[in-house]
Amino acid sequence: MKKYSPFSLDQQNENIEGRIVVALERISEAFRVLLWNESKENALSPIQIQILIFIYFHTPEFNKVSYLAEEFNMTKATISDSVKVLVAKKLVSKETDATDTRSYSLSLTKEGEKIARKASTFATSIEQPLEKLTKEQKTIMLNGLLKLIYDLNQSGIITIQRMCFNCSHYQFDKNGHYCKLLKSRLAESELRVDCPEHEMKEQVS
Numbered sequence: 705m706k707k708y709s710p711f712s713l714d715q716q717n718e719n720i721e722g723r724i725v726v727a728l729e730r731i732s733e734a735f736r737v738l739l740w741n742e743s744k745e746n747a748l749s750p751i752q753i754q755i756l757i758f759i760y761f762h763t764p765e766f767n768k769v770s771y772l773a774e775e776f777n778m779t780k781a782t783i784s785d786s787v788k789v790l791v792a793k794k795l796v797s798k799e800t801d802a803t804d805t806r807s808y809s810l811s812l813t814k815e816g817e818k819i820a821r822k823a824s825t826f827a828t829s830i831e832q833p834l835e836k837l838t839k840e841q842k843t844i845m846l847n848g849l850l851k852l853i854y855d856l857n858q859s860g861i862i863t864i865q866r867m868c869f870n871c872s873h874y875q876f877d878k879n880g881h882y883c884k885l886l887k888s889r890l891a892e893s894e895l896r897v898d899c900p901e902h903e904m905k906e907q908v909s
């Protein structure tokens with residue numbers, strides 16, 4: 705008996721989940737190409753560009769090698785090597801932690817900030833077609849993707865996620881989604897993927 709694979713054309717065409725998986729693969733390919741183009745322009749690697757963008761938009765407590773390794777599902781050694789290059793190119797500097805001199809966080813230099821600002825628009829051509837969808841289509845898509853990300857996180861395939869579904873402030877009741885921190889109901893279209901106020905919910909083992 706043939707094993708099921710979403711990449712088998714016959715099996716994929718009989719199965720909507722398979723077609724979604726293949727569609728997501730196509731989209732990840734678009735990200736890869738766009739990120740690669742941005743990297744080439746700056747003579748950096750894709751992960752170096754991702755690190756610059758991450759530091760640009762996140763606060764110092766997140767901008768540490770160990771956190772970046774988890775964020776990008778890579779080893780500390782790989783992130784460390786990329787950071788060394790960024791420091792050597794004077795795009796990133798290390799700021800020693802005042803309370804622990806063995807620990808440091810990363811910040812952008814003026815030049816690093818300039819590259820990060822420009823590079824952060826690399827996915828615009830993926831965002832533009834989404835603007836053509838109706839609000840309802842976008843909300844359904846966002847919710848489906850959030851549920852998928854949550855499940856992939858729960859099964860350990862992808863690491864850190866700063867989203868509502870795994871936040872200690874998140875509550876779901878008969879009236880829908882609620883954020884205890886913001887003291888506000890969240891419409892389906894307002895659920896967050898990367899929230900600055902996120903606090904990881906304790907895992908029940």
Ligand code: SF4
Nearest residue numbers: 868871874883899901
């Ligand atoms: S703090 Fe942020 S992630 Fe947490 S529930 Fe509120 S909006 Fe969602």
